[in-house]
Amino acid sequence: MIVTCVHVSVKPENVDDFIKASTINHENSVKEPGNLRFDLLQLAENGTRFLLYEAYESEEAAAAHKDTSHYKTWRETVAPYMAEDRKGVRYNIVTPASKAGWGK
């Protein structure tokens, strides 16, 4: 099981657009069979910065996400909203150690 934290900085005028597009992406991503979490968070001290917390049960499931139409639509839609390049940070999961612990 792996987690990718995607750090996003959005142009101030596109914050609402980004939330709208990312909410659609969230709604579809959590339905993927290998998805464990797909949380969208907004930095408390700076509303133009977001964190996508994406947990998948395997490398294959994480890779499959990037092949979905909802991911591709999101990527194209949000491209003009980015204030800087997104940065993905990969983590290995220590706990919950079992898939059941992730509520799946």
Place this chain on the structure above:
Amino acid sequence: MIVTCVHVSVKPENVDDFIKASTINHENSVKEPGNLRFDLLQLAENGTRFLLYEAYESEEAAAAHKDTSHYKTWRETVAPYMAEDRKGVRYNIVTPASKAGWGK
């Protein structure tokens, strides 16, 4: 609902000790009534760096966590393991928008 991402850097010789103490803290924290998530992650590219992903249904629930005996025990236990000060980053939750979406 709020999330705190706690970034931790551990002395290399204390990585196993930190995981042990933090796993106990995880097991107790997920039982708190206001807890939504309490994930412990290890940075893929550097095994001495960790992320605690702590989601609570309210500010009060997050504050109550710091009053629990398991948190206080964890804090004291891991203090000598720290390579540098922990850094907590606060986020507001965009999605899942409902508590049910967090599996609770």
